[in-house]
Amino acid sequence: MLNARYIPLLCVFLCMPIGLALSSEYKLWGGVILAISLLGSVVGVHDITQKRRAVLKNYPVVARFRYLFERFRPEIRQYLLESDHDEVPYSREQRTLVYRRAKDIEGLRPFGTLKNLQQIGHEWMNHSISPTQIDDGQFRIKVGGSNCSLPYDCSVLNISGMSYGALSPNAIEALNRGAKQGRFAHTTGEGAISKSHQLHGGDLIWQIGSGYFGCRDSAGNFDPQQFKTTAAFDQVKMIELKLSQGAKPGHGGILLAAKVTQSIAETRGVPMGEDCISPAKHSEFDTPIELLEFVGKLRELSGGKPVGIKLCVGHPWEFFAIAKAMQDTGILPDFITVDGSEGGTGAAPVEFADHMGAPLREGLMLVHNSLVGLNIRDEIKIIVSGKLISAFDIARVFALGADACNMARGFMFALGCLQAQACHTGHCPTGVATQDPGRYRALDVEHKYKRVANFHRNTLEALKESVAASGLIHPTQFTPHHLMIRVTSRQVRSAASQYHWLEPGELLSEGTKHPAFAKFWAKSCSSTFSILDQQKTSNVVRFQSNG
Known part of the structure; x- marks a missing residue:
């Protein structure tokens, strides 16, 4: 007896003589049936x-x-089934907000909140x-502490690090020209400064x-002379030393040899035909003190430009060790970029994207x-990044301690990104995240x-309207x-009562009630990233609630 699973195949076989018979009288339809x-x-x-x-x-x-x-x-899900508020990872509402603002279309909402x-x-x-009246909404901050001789007048909203190689040359060029037009900064990503970064002279955070x-x-070791030469470019306004990034902290990266084009090889200073590897850790330092000494070295080689570090917060005691090294050496970074997971x-890797590193809120509050x-x-400005899109997203992180913020995917949407999530394939449909000339020429x-x-x-x-409505300037x-x-x-709480906040100088005296600091501050040391208590220590800390 014929298994029902094979009935569709049998029907296909039976259609052949039917199509053949029909083709003599109905050539078009018979031919179609026969071909299928x-x-x-x-x-x-x-x-x-x-x-x-x-x-x-x-x-x-x-x-x-x-x-x-x-x-x-x-x-099918994105265009037919997704609601306005489904976040995968950005909701239709968020993407539409960017598209409308990028196209200069009025973004008013009728009939109230959804x-x-x-x-x-x-x-x-x-x-x-009593709201305020703000005439100039180009909010800016000065980045550069007492050890910095060339501070930078920085916008509170800038482009986050996206490397040439991850993005197409046309995307990099459009981002930098937009930054030039809008008087804000463009972070290069760790893939170095390409010709596309330099064509229009927009401010760069290297x-x-x-x-x-x-x-x-x-x-593959750090070359001080090469750094000094590039850091002297007038276009380079700040230098950011990347320790980790939120999406894959502690992982490193690799650009396969097949994807290393001649232009990428020249930009990064790597040979053609070989994999381009970013190790999981830096080779120039092994301890918090050595890290800060390297920061000081970069600032000196750059001629006094602001130098900062970027990290996704992991073990609390590791950042505490960096903070203690600042105290012990007197070397302070001019800014710290906190990248949320x-x-x-x-x-x-899925496990890294979903389950590794502290989210932005927890990381920001720990650093602050x-x-x-x-x-x-x-003395130190805090810049944050991690799934920020709207003016409220910006206002929220400012309320939690930030001084400025970076956006990456928001500016990708402004370029036309559809959230196709094909960035790793080289087949980006909009020419943003690809090195295929046939694709990126469309941008x-x-x-x-x-x-x-x-x-x-x-x-x-x-953001200006939100600031004014809050009675601020x-x-x-x-x-x-x-x-x-x-x-x-x-029950409703303010963030002031919902979270733990330290008083100025509280760590300079004995004792603190903040749970993370009470548990790990004394166990951190400026000479090592390791915890002093070598016994297995649970890192389950309530960063958020007072209970």
């Missing part, structure tokens, strides 16, 4: 005889639809009965990773409290740079008291 049945028969025979996929062998022809639907599932304001976790900013691309010798990347507790907060720099500048300008305009005036959080269906 012949193709289906070939596919069916292949499915039965192949050995790789059991489902195809058991369900010839029909199982092909399973793979077809699986292939287009993300697109959010459930009673939902636990909902957040808002308290407004003032990011240096563990591969030392753009300032390395033939063995919700940050993006071209490709990361450390600097406040040592009375050095005013018109002359058109897209204006959208980059528009998104920046309109986002700061929205600059976003750095936001405090934890301004941010309100619904913690239960019946």
Whole structure:
């Protein structure tokens, strides 16, 4: 007896004589049926005889639809099934906000909010009965401490690090030209400074990773002279030493030899035909003190430009060790970029993207409290990154201690990114994240740079309105008291009471009630990243709630 699983294949076989019979009188339809049945028969025979996929062998022809639907599932979900608030990772509402601001389209909403304001976790900013009048919404801050001779007047919103190699040359060029137009900074990513970065002269934050691309010798070690030469470029305004990134902290990276183009090889200072490797750790330092000495060395070689570090917070005692090294050496970074684990990347292992590193909120508060507790907060600016899109996202991180923020995927959306999530394939449909000339030529720099500048300008305009409504004149005036959080269906708290905050100089005296500091501060040391108590220590710390 014929198994029902093979009935579709039998039907395909039977269609061949039917198509052949019809073709004599109805050539078009008969030919179509015959062609489809012949193709289906070939596919069916292949499915039965192949050995790789059991489902195809058991369900010839029909199982092909399973793979077809699986292939287009993300697109079907995104365009047909996704609600405005589903975040995968950015919701349609968030993407639309960027698209409208980038296109300079009015972003007003009719009929009221679409959010459930009673939902636990909902957040808002308290407004003032007496709002202020702000004439200039181009909010800026000065980055550069007492050891910095060339401080930088920095916008509070800048482009986060995305390397040439991860992004196409046209995307890099459009981002930098937009930054030039809007008077904000463009972080290079660890892939060095390419020709596309330099064409339009937009301000650069030169990011240096563990591969030392753009300032390395033939063995891959840091080359002081190369660094000094590049750091002297007028376009380079700050230097960012990358320790880790939120999407894959402690992982490192590799650009396969097949993807290393001649242009990438020249930009990074690596040979053609070899894998381009970013190690998981730096070779120039092994201890917190050596890290800060390297920061001081970079600042001296750069001629006194601001030098900072970028990290995703991991073990609390490791950052405490860095903070103690600042205290012991007197060498302070001019800024610290805190990258949340919700940050993006071209490709990361699932376990790292989902479960490694501290989210932005927890990381930011740990760094902010450390600097406040040592009375050095005013010397060091905190820049944050990690899934920020709207003016409220910016206001929220300012309330929690940030001085400025970086966006990566927000500016990618401004370039036309569709969130196809094909960044690692080289087949980006919009030419943003690919090195295929046939694809990135479709990204018109002359058109897209204006959208980059528009998104920046309109986002700061929205931030200006929020600042004014709160009765302030600059976003750095936001405090934890301004941010309100619904913690239960019946209870609301400000961030000031919901989270633990250190008093200025609290760590300089004995004892603190902050749980993370009480547990790990005494066990950290400026001479090592290791915890002093060698016994297995649980790192389950309540960063957030007072209980």
